[in-house]
Amino acid sequence: xxxxxxxxxxxxxxxxxxxxxxxxxxxxxxxxxxxxxxxxxxxxxxxxxxxxxxxxxxxxxxxxxxxxxxxxxxxxxxxxxxxxxxxxxxxxxxxxxxxxxxxxxxxxxxxxxxxxxxxxxxxxxxxxxxxxxxxxxxxxxxxxxxxxxxxxxxxxxxxxxxxxxxxxxxxxxxxxxxxxxxxxxxxxxxxxxxxxxxxxxxxxxxxxxxxxxxxxxxxxxxxxxxxxxxxxxxxxxxxxxxxxxxxxxxxxx
Numbered sequence: 001x002x003x004x005x006x007x008x009x010x011x012x013x014x015x016x017x018x019x020x021x022x023x024x025x026x027x028x029x030x031x032x033x034x035x036x037x038x039x040x041x042x043x044x045x046x047x048x049x050x051x052x053x054x055x056x057x058x059x060x061x062x063x064x065x066x067x068x069x070x071x072x073x074x075x076x077x078x079x080x081x082x083x084x085x086x087x088x089x090x091x092x093x094x095x096x097x098x099x100x101x102x103x104x105x106x107x108x109x110x111x112x113x114x115x116x117x118x119x120x121x122x123x124x125x126x127x128x129x130x131x132x133x134x135x136x137x138x139x140x141x142x143x144x145x146x147x148x149x150x151x152x153x154x155x156x157x158x159x160x161x162x163x164x165x166x167x168x169x170x171x172x173x174x175x176x177x178x179x180x181x182x183x184x185x186x187x188x189x190x191x192x193x194x195x196x197x198x199x200x201x202x203x204x205x206x207x208x209x210x211x212x213x214x215x216x217x218x219x220x221x222x223x224x225x226x227x228x229x230x231x232x233x234x235x236x237x238x239x240x241x242x243x244x245x246x247x248x249x250x251x252x253x
Contacts, residue, residue, distance in 0.1 A: 024194075025169040026143055026187045029127065030177045033057060037085040038127040038171060042114035044107060047071040047096040054131070054175075060084055061091075071095070073106070076113055090114045107133065108141050112149040119150030119167075127171040134174040136182055140190040146170045147194025153205040199223070 029036060033056035045052060049071055053061070060081035069077045073095030080088050092110040097103065111128060118126055128142045146167060177183075203211060203219060217234040224232035240249055 024143075024147060024167055024191065026191065027169070027171055028177060028179045028183070029171050029173045030175055030179075033173070033175060034084070036127065036171075036173060039087045039123045039125055040090055040118050040121075041086050041088070041127045041129060041173065042090045042092060042111060042118075043129045044092050044094050044110040044114075045069075045071045046094045047073070052131075054129075057089065057129070060086065060089065065091075069093070073099075074109070074113060076117060078117070090117065104137055104141065107138060108145055111142055111145045115146055115149040124167060125169040125171070126167055127173050130172055130174045130177075134172075134177045136186045139172060139183055139186040142172060143170060143187055143190035144194045147191065148197050151198055151201060153202065155202060155206060 033054055041057075043053065043057065047070060050058075050066055050069065058066075060083065061079050065077060065079050069075065069091050071091075071093040073093055075091075075093035077091045078088055079091065092114045094106045094110050097106065101109070114128075115126070126146065128146070130138060130142065150166060203216065220232045220234065224230045235243070237249065
């Protein structure tokens with residue numbers, strides 16, 4: 001049986017949780033790196049492979065940074081170019097690849113490290129250099145990590161530093177690449193998954209004295225109402241008794 005709206009407190013039938021920012025804008029940049037304009041560019045590099053840096057980027061990185069960055073696993077170095085329109089370049093090491101982790105896992109790990117570091121700054125937009133990794137799985141991973149890595153639960157926090165640190169936009173940098181239907185589907189799938197993950201986190205992290213069963217039911221209905229392929233059925237106490245959910249009823253008093 002459907003839970004009646006009259007059982008909900010006044011004002012609860014609209015939105016239980018304050019919605020997070022609108023879906024992050026994702027775009028492809030396939031032009032020259034010298035014309036790229038971004039607040040931050042994340043570049044992943046295997047250990048001992050600094051020569052894989054494109055010439056346009058290598059020229060923006062001081063000699064001392066080239067010497068100190070070795071590409072070891074989890075090494076992160078932020079460089080602030082003296083010229084050009086890239087505010088900062090975040091170099092992240094992929095390691096030597098000799099462990100048990102796959103190349104895709106090492107890539108996700110490196111992007112997450114770069115994203116988390118940038119999330120602590122007042123940055124609205126970021127870019128990820130893909131280079132030779134411009135294929136669906138890496139594209140999807142870059143978008144997904146950019147959405148979920150900076151997550152913070154801030155619905156009941158009053159201080160600015162504790163609020164969600166979502167980015168407004170992500171630019172995937174891959175000179176001479178093309179935005180094919182396959183690439184677009186990768187964008188869409190990763191965005192949907194990332195948004196759903198963060199939405200679930202908000203529901204789980206909400207205090208129990210706020211996210212009551214009534215409110216959770218309201219939120220489930222709201223989410224389902226936005227999706228043409230999903231419906232939500234809410235059972236009240238009578239229906240739970242009828243279906244013999246005794247254990248659930250016993251702990252929900």
